[in-house]
Amino acid sequence: xxxxxxxxxxxxxxxxxxxxxxxxxxxxxxxxxxxxxxxxxxxxxxxxxxxxxxxxxxxxxxxxxxxxxxxxxxxxxxxxxxxxxxxxxxxxxxxxxxxxxxxxxxxxxxxxxxxxxxxxxxxxxxxxxxxxxxxxxxxxxxxxxxxxxxxxxxxxxxxxxxxxxxxxxxxxxxxxxxxxxxxxxxxxxxxxxxxxxxxxxxxxxxxxxxxxxxxxxxxxxxxxxxxxxxxxxxxxxxxxxxxxxxxxxxxxxxxxxxxxxxxxxxxxxxxxxxxxxxxxxxxxxxxxxxxxxxxxxxxxxxxxxxxxxxxxxxxxxxxxxxxxxxxxxxxxxxxxxxxxxxxxxxxxxxxxxxxxxx
Ligand SMILES: *[C@@H]1O[C@H](CO)[C@@H](O)[C@H](O)[C@H]1NC(C)=O
Ligand SMILES: *[C@@H]1O[C@H](CO)[C@@H](O)[C@H](O)[C@H]1NC(C)=O
Ligand SMILES: *[C@@H]1O[C@H](CO)[C@@H](O)[C@H](O)[C@H]1NC(C)=O
Ligand SMILES: *[C@@H]1O[C@H](CO)[C@@H](O)[C@H](O)[C@H]1NC(C)=O
Ligand SMILES: *[C@@H]1O[C@H](CO)[C@@H](O)[C@H](O)[C@H]1NC(C)=O
Ligand SMILES: *[C@@H]1O[C@H](CO)[C@@H](O)[C@H](O)[C@H]1NC(C)=O
Ligand SMILES: *[C@@H]1O[C@H](CO)[C@@H](O)[C@H](O)[C@H]1NC(C)=O
Numbered sequence: 001x002x003x004x005x006x007x008x009x010x011x012x013x014x015x016x017x018x019x020x021x022x023x024x025x026x027x028x029x030x031x032x033x034x035x036x037x038x039x040x041x042x043x044x045x046x047x048x049x050x051x052x053x054x055x056x057x058x059x060x061x062x063x064x065x066x067x068x069x070x071x072x073x074x075x076x077x078x079x080x081x082x083x084x085x086x087x088x089x090x091x092x093x094x095x096x097x098x099x100x101x102x103x104x105x106x107x108x109x110x111x112x113x114x115x116x117x118x119x120x121x122x123x124x125x126x127x128x129x130x131x132x133x134x135x136x137x138x139x140x141x142x143x144x145x146x147x148x149x150x151x152x153x154x155x156x157x158x159x160x161x162x163x164x165x166x167x168x169x170x171x172x173x174x175x176x177x178x179x180x181x182x183x184x185x186x187x188x189x190x191x192x193x194x195x196x197x198x199x200x201x202x203x204x205x206x207x208x209x210x211x212x213x214x215x216x217x218x219x220x221x222x223x224x225x226x227x228x229x230x231x232x233x234x235x236x237x238x239x240x241x242x243x244x245x246x247x248x249x250x251x252x253x254x255x256x257x258x259x260x261x262x263x264x265x266x267x268x269x270x271x272x273x274x275x276x277x278x279x280x281x282x283x284x285x286x287x288x289x290x291x292x293x294x295x296x297x298x299x300x301x302x303x304x305x306x307x308x309x310x311x312x313x314x315x316x317x318x319x320x321x322x323x324x325x326x327x328x329x330x331x332x333x334x335x336x337x338x339x340x341x342x343x344x345x346x347x348x349x350x351x352x353x354x355x356x357x358x
Pocket of ligand 4: 146147170195
């Protein structure tokens with residue numbers, strides 16, 4: 001082979017490398033422009049004015065690029081009043097780590113192509129008008145730490161694979177129209193999960209006992225759904241839990257006494273719409289001393305108000321209305337110095353011992 005041939009081949013090779021490298025970032029620009037063209041409402045003309053092809057997209061509003069290469073790392077367009085659908089080309093922003101488009105009017109489906117964004121750490125899409133199913137492909141985002149899809153119009157199941165994302169720390173699906181039930185193995189691969197909000201949907205079935213394996217949970221909110229069956233004892237294994245909200249479901253059975261093993265608890269809400277029965281559990285060791293809110297109204301608790309309930313000296317809100325408690329209201333209730341709200345109505349209680357707490 002002559003030198004000329006080698007030179008020509010090398011030139012072609014370099015040209016090819018040049019095309020591939022520059023293609024990467026022009027792909028980001030292409031994807032962003034495709035995203036822009038599907039935005040049909042931009043009342044403050046933020047993107048219309050700012051996202052112009054004359055300037056580098058790394059300087060466009062809401063875009064953060066990596067320091068070493070000019071690739072899009074962050075797309076943050078929260079609170080801009082934007083409307084339109086999410087372009088599937090978003091799946092080409094292959095270096096994207098953070099996608100925040102919350103508090104806008106995006107509608108239509110969440111594109112399947114988002115499942116290709118393997119670097120994604122954070123998705124915040126709350127407060128939009130997104131519809132359709134949560135794409136199963138989101139279950140491939142194995143670096144995802146924060147997922148917020150709350151306050152949209154999403155339907156169908158929460159794909160099981162999302163609960164197999166072992167990096168997940170915070171997840172919110174609240175205030176959609178999601179249905180189906182939670183997988184029995186929900187917490188087998190969620191060692192870091194701290195927040196699970198599913199409230200205000202139509203999820204049915206039992207509360208899976210395996211939730212007790214999400215041992216880093218601080219907030220568990222399943223309220224305003226159609227959960228049935230009893231509250232699993234295993235909830236008591238959530239030793240870092242601060243907020244437990246199971247209100248407005250179809251739960252029956254006892255309130256498991258294991259709940260009071262959780263020393264970090266600030267709030268227990270199991271009120272309204274449930275049919276939890278039995279006596280209110282004793283907490284002989286008085287562990288849950290930080291408890292501020294106990295909302296157990298409109299259930300079927302009976303028996304006397306246990307004196308142990310009055311050991312919670314941090315209690316600010318106590319609502320036991322609409323149960324079948326009997327006997328006297330213990331005098332010691334007057335010792336709960338931080339109490340701000342106290343609701344005892346429609347029980348079989350005698351208030352003859354009560355001074356000033358009606
Ligand atoms: C372009 O993408 C290729 C693979 O898709 C990658 O190997 C290369 O490092 C990228 N170049 C730049 C400048 O990002
Ligand atoms: C777009 O917005 C950014 C950030 O506010 C600003 O620095 C830049 O100059 C703007 N570019 C144009 C073309 O308006
Ligand atoms: C869950 O994730 C692990 C890896 O973390 C993987 O091996 C397994 O196949 C996944 N299971 C499902 C049902 O996706
Ligand atoms: C999701 O957004 C809602 C509404 O802004 C907020 O209350 C919730 O804490 C957020 N959850 C996560 C995991 O960021
Ligand atoms: C979880 O709780 C149950 C019942 O309260 C108990 O039998 C079990 O050993 C606990 N599991 C772990 C892993 O701590
Ligand atoms: C949890 O609570 C149950 C019932 O109240 C009790 O038998 C058990 O010993 C407790 N476990 C721990 C670890 O405190
Ligand atoms: C409640 O306070 C009174 C004094 O106001 C005290 O005598 C009594 O021992 C206290 N009871 C409890 C259970 O702390």
